Amino acid sequence: MNQNPQLRIVLAKVGLDGHDRGVKIITRGLRDAGFHVIYPGLWQSPEAVVRTVADEDADWLGISLLSGTHLTLVPRIMELLKQAGLAHVGVLVGGIIPEADIPKLAALGVARVFGPGTPLPDIVDFLRSQGSRTHA
C-alpha cells in the first residue's frame, strides 16, 4: 500500500439524477482530508465518467446515485472500465441503494456501498486503509 502521494478520486453523478447534496459534501470533505478530488458535475454519461477516470489517472471512482438506476448504470460503468483497461480502479457507490442490491453491486466488483447517514470520517478512513491500486 502506498502511503505517500495524494489519492486521486473522481466523484460522479451519472444519468439524470440531480440530487447533489451528498456528492458536494463528500467532495469538500475528501478535499479537506487531503485527497485530490475531481467532480465534473451533473448528468455525466457512463462513457464520460470512464473518460474522466482515465484522463485524471484516478485511484478511485465514487458514483453517487439516488434515483434507483444503480443496477442499470453501475454495470455499464464497470464494463466500460474493464474495456478501458481500468479494472484496477477502486469503485465506491453512494446514495440510496436497497439492502438487497448491495451484494449485486459487490459481485460486479464495487468495493463498498456507503448509504445515507454515513459519517464522512468513515469514508476517509476507508480510502486511507485501502490506498491506491493504480499507484501501488
Added chain:
Amino acid sequence: MATAMDRKLWEQWRAEIEKAPPPVQPATTVSSVPIEPLYTPDDLQDVDYDSELSYPGQYPYTRGIHATMHRGRLWTMRQFAGFGTARQTNERFHFLVQRGQTGLSTAFDLPTLMGIDSDDPRSIGEVGRLGVAMDTIDDMRQLFDKIDIEKLSVSMTINAPAMIVMAFYLANAADRGFDWKKLRGTIQNDTLKEFHAQNEIYFPPEPSVRMAIDVIEFCTHHVPQWNPVSISGYHIREAGSTAVQELAFTLADGFHYIDECLARGLAVDQFAGRLSFFFNAHNDLFEEVAKYRAARLLWADRLRNHYGAKQESSWKLRFHAQTAGCSLQDKQPEVNLIRVAYQALAAVLGGCQSLHTNSMDEVLALPSEHAVTLALRTQQVLAHETGVTNTADPLGGSYFVETLTRQMEAEARKYFDRIDELGGMLPAIDRGFFRREIAEAAFVYQREVDAKRKLIVGVNAYQEAEEKPLEILSIDHAVESEQIATLRKRNGERSQDDVARTLDAVRRTAEAGQNVMPSLIDAARARVTVGETMGALADVLGRCDTAVV
C-alpha cells in the same frame, strides 16, 4: 424598567441556570441558530400587536390567512404520488381518493422532469421509476381517467417542461368537456429553484423564467382558479439550506416572478392572489413555525407596500408543506413515522393550507400502499384527535416563537439586500450565490452530525445491531419497455404533417416573443411529445448544459 418583570426574580433564575450543567447537545436549532434558555416579556417589549401580528385573516397575516384557520376548514391532505405508467398512477389516485384524500398530487419521472422522452437514450433505467412517465397527451388522458377534475384539485410537480405539461392538461380537460374556468389545482412551474437547488434544467435561466411567466400569464387570463406557480423552498431546504435561506430565497424568487409579470403589463392584483408557495416541514418544530409566520408577514408587507397591491388576496401567502425527505433515515426506518408526525405538527401549527406527509419507507424506495396509508393516517390523527385545529395560531404570543419569528424576518431581509447588492436574482444565480450558500450550510450540518453535536436517532445515537427490513415497493422494469413501445406506436400513427406544422408554430411563437401556450396546446393535440416540443423551443431559447458544481 419599562417591563412589568421583577428583575430580582429574573436575576435569581439567571443565577440558578448558571449553576446548572450545560446542555447535552448545543442548544441550537436544526439550522444551528443558538437558542436562549428562556424567553420573557422583555423580548417582546417593542412588538406592536396590530401592525406585526394582528388577527388571523387580517394583514399582515402573521397569525394565518383565514379568520378561523383550521377550525373553520381543515388543510387539504394531499399525498404526492406517481410511478410507472399513467395507468398505474391512475390506480394509485383512485386508491388514495377512496381512503379520504382530498386532493391529488402528481409526481413525474426523471425523463419527464428533464424534458426528454421515454425512448431517449439518456432515459435508460429512469422511465416510470421516480414518478409517472409522460410523453404525450395520451398519457395525460390515461392519468386522469375517471377522475372528476372539476371537483378534485390537482397538483403537478413539473418545472422545466411545465408549460408543455400544462398544455397537455388543458387540452385534455377541454377535450373531456371540462370548463377551464372551473379547474382548480397547481403546477409547480418554479424554474428559479431549479437553478438554486433541484437541478432539473433545460434552458438558460432567463428563457426558463420567460416560459414560467407564459404559464402564469396564460392561466391568469384563461384558467383563473388555477395556481400557475408554486414558489418552492422545499427543494432548497432538501439541498441543505438553513430555514432562513429557505425562507429568503423562496420569497426572493417570488418577487422576481412578480417583477417579470409586471414587465408583461399585468397588474399585480390580476395575478398575485394565485401565486402559491411550497415549504419544507423539517424537524425543528419552533423554527419551522416561525418560518411560516415570518413568510406570511414578509410577503404581505412586500405586496402591499412595495408592489402596491390593493386586494387582500394578493397579500396572503398560501402554502403547501411537505415533511422533510432529507430527514428520513434508512436506519430503523419505522422511526421515520415519528419524525413525520412532528414535522406535520409544525406545518399545521404554522398554518399550512395543504400538506404531504412522507411515508416511512421513502428513503428506501417509492412508498408501499401500507406506508402511504400510515402517512395519510398521521394527518387524519392530527386533524381529528389532537385538538390542534381548535384555535388559530396556537403558538402566537409565545415569547419564544414570536422572538424567533422576528429574528427570521430580520435575517431574511438581510438576504434580500444581499441579492439586490449582487444585481438581482439572475445575476446572483450567474455568480453561483445561492448554490454556494446552500452547499456551505449543508456542509456545516453534516459536520455537526459527524461530530455528534447533532444526534440522529438510529444513525449516530441509539443504533441497533440488528435491523428488521421493511417490505418495499419494487417497480416492474417492464414499465420502461411498455412505455417505449406505446410511445413508438403512437408516434407512428400520428399525422406527421400536423407534428411538423405545430412544432413550427411553436418555434415561430417563441421567436416572436409571444406567449407560447396557445401553440403548445395545438402541438399537444397533434400528439407532439414533451421531448420534441422542448427541442423545438430550445432551437429558439438555447440550452443550458452547464452542470454547475
